Amino acid sequence: MTSRNSRxxxxxxxxxxxxxxxxxxxxxxxxxxxxxxxxxxxxxxxWYGFALILAAIVLALIYGVCCGASExxx
Amino acid sequence: xxxxxxxIAILFFLIFVAITLGLSFFLGSRAKSSQGYFTxxxxxxxxxxxxxxxxxxxxxxxxxxxxxxxxxxxxxxxxYSIGYLAGWVVALxxxxxxxxxxxxxxxxxxxxxxxxxxxxQLAAGVSTLAVSVFYLIPQMVGAGVLIxxxxxxxxxxxxxxxxxxxxxxxxxxxxxxxxxxxxxKGALLVIFSAILTVMVLNRGFDxxxxxxxxxxxxxxxxxxxxxxxxxxxxxxxxDYELLDTGGKLGFPPYLRTRNKETKExxxxxxxxxxxxxxxxxxxxxxxxxxxxxxxxNGLPKGVGPGHASLRPVGFLSSLPDxxxxxxxxxxxxxxxxxxxxxxVLWHSQKFLSSEGVEPAEVTTIFSPHPTPGSQVLRPGxxxxxxxxxxxxxxxxxxxxxLMLALFCGTASLPHILIRYxxxxxxxxxxxxxxxGIACIGFFYVLTLYMGLGAMTSGxxxxxxxxxxxxxxxxxxxxxxxxxxxxxxxTTVLGTVSGLILASAGAVSHDLISLFTHEKLSxxxxxxxxxxxxxxxxxLAIVLGILFQSLNVSYLVGWAFSVAxxxxxxxxxxxxxxxxxxxxxxxxxxxxxxxxxxxxxxxxGDTFAAVYGLPAEKALVxxxxxxxxxxxxxxxxxxxxxxxxxPKTAV
Numbered sequence: 001m002t003s004r005n006s007r008x009x010x011x012x013x014x015x016x017x018x019x020x021x022x023x024x025x026x027x028x029x030x031x032x033x034x035x036x037x038x039x040x041x042x043x044x045x046x047w048y049g050f051a052l053i054l055a056a057i058v059l060a061l062i063y064g065v066c067c068g069a070s071e072x073x074x
Numbered sequence: 075x076x077x078x079x080x081x082i083a084i085l086f087f088l089i090f091v092a093i094t095l096g097l098s099f100f101l102g103s104r105a106k107s108s109q110g111y112f113t114x115x116x117x118x119x120x121x122x123x124x125x126x127x128x129x130x131x132x133x134x135x136x137x138x139x140x141x142x143x144x145x146x147x148x149x150x151x152x153x154y155s156i157g158y159l160a161g162w163v164v165a166l167x168x169x170x171x172x173x174x175x176x177x178x179x180x181x182x183x184x185x186x187x188x189x190x191x192x193x194x195q196l197a198a199g200v201s202t203l204a205v206s207v208f209y210l211i212p213q214m215v216g217a218g219v220l221i222x223x224x225x226x227x228x229x230x231x232x233x234x235x236x237x238x239x240x241x242x243x244x245x246x247x248x249x250x251x252x253x254x255x256x257x258x259k260g261a262l263l264v265i266f267s268a269i270l271t272v273m274v275l276n277r278g279f280d281x282x283x284x285x286x287x288x289x290x291x292x293x294x295x296x297x298x299x300x301x302x303x304x305x306x307x308x309x310x311x312x313d314y315e316l317l318d319t320g321g322k323l324g325f326p327p328y329l330r331t332r333n334k335e336t337k338e339x340x341x342x343x344x345x346x347x348x349x350x351x352x353x354x355x356x357x358x359x360x361x362x363x364x365x366x367x368x369x370x371n372g373l374p375k376g377v378g379p380g381h382a383s384l385r386p387v388g389f390l391s392s393l394p395d396x397x398x399x400x401x402x403x404x405x406x407x408x409x410x411x412x413x414x415x416x417x418v419l420w421h422s423q424k425f426l427s428s429e430g431v432e433p434a435e436v437t438t439i440f441s442p443h444p445t446p447g448s449q450v451l452r453p454g455x456x457x458x459x460x461x462x463x464x465x466x467x468x469x470x471x472x473x474x475x476l477m478l479a480l481f482c483g484t485a486s487l488p489h490i491l492i493r494y495x496x497x498x499x500x501x502x503x504x505x506x507x508x509x510g511i512a513c514i515g516f517f518y519v520l521t522l523y524m525g526l527g528a529m530t531s532g533x534x535x536x537x538x539x540x541x542x543x544x545x546x547x548x549x550x551x552x553x554x555x556x557x558x559x560x561x562x563x564t565t566v567l568g569t570v571s572g573l574i575l576a577s578a579g580a581v582s583h584d585l586i587s588l589f590t591h592e593k594l595s596x597x598x599x600x601x602x603x604x605x606x607x608x609x610x611x612x613l614a615i616v617l618g619i620l621f622q623s624l625n626v627s628y629l630v631g632w633a634f635s636v637a638x639x640x641x642x643x644x645x646x647x648x649x650x651x652x653x654x655x656x657x658x659x660x661x662x663x664x665x666x667x668x669x670x671x672x673x674x675x676x677x678g679d680t681f682a683a684v685y686g687l688p689a690e691k692a693l694v695x696x697x698x699x700x701x702x703x704x705x706x707x708x709x710x711x712x713x714x715x716x717x718x719x720p721k722t723a724v
Contacts, residue, residue, distance in 0.1 A: 005171065013167035020160050024477045027153070027453050028470045031462050035452045041410030045149055045453055049156050049522075053515045056163050060508045063167065067504060 086560035098251035111248035113495040120502040124509020129260025133569040134216035142539030144525020147456035155518035161484025174503040189656040197663040199584030201640040202488040212629035214618025237615035252571040259568035274527030278400035285386030285532040296351035339372030343441040364434040388534035440536040472696040479700030483634030486641035489576040581606035639666035643707035658715030666707035673699035
């Protein structure tokens with residue numbers, strides 16, 4: 001059960017890591033792309049920032065629900 | 075700006091302190107054993123622990139520093155919010171459950187679970203102390219910075235007050251009272267930030283020429299011709315005489331004039347336009363003389379005739395479609411409207427008086443710069459992050475390095491890690507981290523609205539970015555200001571308690587036992603921890619007073635980098651690599667700690683801020699150490715572990 005949790009944790013971590021690295025690299029090497037306003041008149045910098053915060057909360061909840069479920073079974 | 079003392083703020087603050095101290099004494103009876111003292115018997119409910127995580131983590135730097143940075147420079151402050159939150163993902167997915175399984179009291183326990191080595195105990199204990207003390211300094215300095223404008227007391231009183239209160243909290247009931255103080259503070263901070271955000275959205279935007287005091291900053295011109303002669307033809311300057319700047323005080327772009335009647339010196343920014351003409355924009359100046367006098371626009375600082383004070387700022391110069399007011403506005407519309415507006419941002423520039431002029435003066439000129447909202451909301455506009463818009467690769471590395479340190483730092487902070495031992499099992503540790511992430515994430519979204527709200531509030535103090543959030547509240551409602559000020563102050567209390575407890579744990583649990591032959595009894599351990607709390611608390615008070623002029627957020631970044639470089643490599647590798655040896659762990663902790671400290675001491679930021687030397691003379695190419703020293707920690711651990719691999723290993 002523990003190893004299942006930590007495998008799940010690591011894969012969710014990988015998802016977030018990709019998002020975060022994407023954000024940091026985009027800011028560093030293509031800061032001008034952050035100025036585009038793709039939707040609702042709000043720029044990529046803000047959307048991506050909100051998305052990262054939301055992603056952290058959503059991934060944390062997914063992890064919590066899945067780990068809880070596996071503990072109930074055991 | 076001159077901040078008047080707010081009796082309601084003092085009242086609220088005293089109520090908070092009374093509640094926390096009352097709670098401490100009430101709970102003190104339950105914390106006699108070392109289990110109770112360090113970990114609250116592992117009986118803290120996970121939800122309370124989760125909110126306490128937020129209370130522990132959201133320090134004065136988060137609340138005041140980030141809001142201030144957003145209010146002054148726009149989006150760049152939000153990058154800190156994102157980085158600080160991202161670190162929690164590492165904490166939850168990688169560190170939380172193993173930490174809980176391996177350790178009992180301190181971070182050194184977890185590192186040492188496999189080896190039982192005195193060397194690891196020593197190295198981890200020292201790194202805990204180093205990180206905690208570096209983190210303590212900015213918190214204590216923050217307390218002093220806050221108390222001056224908020225409660226009208228001098229810097230050292232603030233530091234002493236916080237230090238004394240925290241020592242009482244920690245000594246009476248250790249982790250039990252610390253947890254409840256942090257819970258209270260975390261909950262209040264998030265709730266009142268939400269209220270503040272709703273009020274900002276409700277207020278919407280207005281186009282103005284000045285701040286809440288009703289003063290309208292002047293813009294003259296356009297003027298053609300050569301400065302300074304051209305200024306003598308401007309009708310609005312008829313009552314002013316031109317001051318001979320003689321190359322002093324940065325002419326150009328600044329033009330200095332003195333009002334013939336009031337003797338007020340008005341400084342103008344010469345703002346060249348595309349048609350070859352120029353506009354004159356009214357600036358504000360703050361002068362500090364070596365004799366201790368403070369002048370605003372050339373007049374003694376104060377109220378009444380013959381005196382002047384800095385005027386509040388923070389306003390829009392235009393809204394989209396030529397509107398002048400928006401009424402209440404939705405959270406997304408708030409940002410898209412700002413994106414198409416024009417905001418007046420204030421830049422500051424310092425000038426020293428020429429040599430030989432007595433008394434020596436330092437003059438800061440604050441000049442208005444109308445800036446398109448699209449520029450305010452993009453990264454790379456602040457001095458800290460302007461490197462990302464540079465063509466040189468080295469300038470970009472500084473940003474990468476900071477974002478890496480923030481990502482890796484959170485999960486390595488000892489005062490955060492000890493919170494994993496206050497809940498009963500790994501599942502509770504996980505659940506409380508999730509609650510923590512939700513609270514902290516929500517709060518960081520709010521920082522963007524509070525910061526941008528403060529930027530357009532009309533109540534900003536150009537000379538003090540740390541005051542942006544409390545002053546935003548003052549502009550909206552005096553009672554709200556009182557509550558927010560008191561919360562900001564409790565913010566310091568909560569974080570400082572956690573830090574002192576972490577240091578006391580390291581001393582009494584990890585370090586002292588190395589020097590005594592017999593194992594300390596439970597009772598003795600608690601006594602040692604209480605003595606250590608008092609000593610660390612007093613040390614924090616002294617450092618807080620000594621370092622009062624140092625920039626707060628600068629030191630917080632320092633602590634994150636050292637924590638990430640010293641602690642993270644060992645924590646992570648222990649979990650994922652069986653080949654780790656005790657020599658490897660000791661070497662990694664020491665190399666990570668020493669290299670990151672040395673890098674910071676040799677960096678351009680420290681040269682400029684601490685030694686007063688030119689930043690170009692620094693011995694390292696960029697200021698943030700993380701991108702070099704974190705990999706160095708990992709490398710050291712791997713190499714030393716391979717070299718010291720037991721020969722009998724199968």
